[in-house]
Amino acid sequence: MDRSCEGRVVVVTGAGRGLGRAHALAFAAEGARVVVNDLGVGLDGTPGPGCPAAQVAEEIRAAGGEAVAHGGDIATTEGARSLVRTAVEAYGGLDTLVNNAGFLRDRMLVNLGEDDWDAVLRVHLTGHFLPLKHAAAHWRAEARAGRAPDARIVNTGSGAGLLGSVGQGNYSAAKAGIVGLTLVAAAELARYGVQVNAIAPAARTRMTERTFAETMAAPASGFDAMAPENVSPLVVWLGSAASAGVSGRVFETEGGRITVMEGWRAGPTADRTSRWTSAEVGPAVRELLSHAEAPGRVYGS
Template identity: 60%
Template sequence: MSTLLDGRVAIVTGAGRGIGRAHALELARHGASVVVNDYGVSLSGEGTGETPAESVVAEIEAMGGQAVANAADVADFAAAEAMVHQAVEVFGGLDILVNNAGFVRDRMLVNTSEEEWDAVIRVHLKGHFAPLRHAGAYWRAEAKAGRTRAARVVNTSSGAGLQGSIGQATYSAAKAGIAGLTLVAAAELGRYGVTVNAIAPVARTRMTEGAFDTSAMPEPEDNSPLVAWLASEDAGDVTGRVIEIEGGTITLENAWAHGPSRDNGTRWSATDLGPVVRDLIASAPAPEPVYGA
């Protein structure tokens, strides 16, 4: 086993299957003690009665690592707080938070129900906010007590959130929100020794199978080395970044940046703006096409 994360304590949400499971195993291989969180739900978020987190804990223990299962609903504010407390109580602290939990309920925009919108936004966006909020509060308290930790957060966005994806308006909105949350959290938590980054992984999982041909897609574990490095003390100079990873290809996203502008010196007239806006668009790079367009 590697010593890259030796002595460090991690929480990985949605770690019972797919990408989250791969992250938990990879962190453990590099020496981290892992809280393996999984609520045990189906692809669309319904309860299944399964306990996949326990299976991942067994895998980690079989390789000689340390892990404990957690079945919290990560979008439940109190349960997320208890999950952070569990890491501290069982392993003596918390250094790494990998927010990964989520599910999909894909629909074209005009077919999306209010319940589907609320469920997907809740698990992805609030499910990132709640653990991050409580972990951040813990790290702030540690820093104020003179025990600043080299803390790391790795959030999970998606190409659907960065470029958009037809049939996934809700999922895309949630994942775009996670990218924005990452930027703000990085700026706010840096003073406490915390870095906050996001990955946009591409892999063959139960979320992608059936939606399109996944035969050429990387395996979930192909994304995890990047997570392990971002979780390490060596990555302390990298924060506020969104990185897309597809197997052996890593792409640093440029995110929103100011493009060409025109200053009128006074309030614009609506009837004058057509040529101005079109001129600005013509002088700017064309946006990448929405997936499925």
């Protein structure tokens, strides 16, 4: 039986644990050659023998697959550039980028420090932008050289970025930014043979275990709806050639459920050929709202 990613070169960021590790293993099982990124422990940023990226790469190789570790900081220009360079030097190219790296620093807004705001946006949003940018530059060069890519980018959003989440203003803003970045990248990179989509997953990982402690415990038996491995089949499909024609979409996924998320679009509208007065605006807006769908509930509210 043919494997869906046979021969494809796949980069997964934040792949030392949790969702990223599950994605890396799933891609390798489908025949991909995988660059496993997780932040290195050495002073030079390269992975040591005990770092998570090296452990996952070794796990893939032990199962008969191909993988190399990358320990650079992908929220820096050099780290992101070296990530793409590692794929090209190790395997001769790059076909799929999965942006997954992230962490949490949860606070209510009135207690949220500027450093915690900046750190979360840096890792999630900048950590998506820079690998995407350098991968896109590689694919643009390939397209211009007459080697048309069949490339994929899968970004990692969150329900927090779609609906908001109490106590996670920084994380929600970063994840909402990732959705916007996904839409722009899908539009800009299509000419180079690149498809860009995002997922909004729910799964048990180090990052979510405190947030969802009561609801995410693994069952003693039966289907574990919160296992990270449940998310990976969608990511692998989006990262494969089989997903041709699917781009600029956001998919929410949890357990055995996959939902196509439908974002901002024009709803009830009032239009006139003259300026509204402040007295007229209120009744007009309330009338529009009476015909509009209620917004989804913010997580934790």
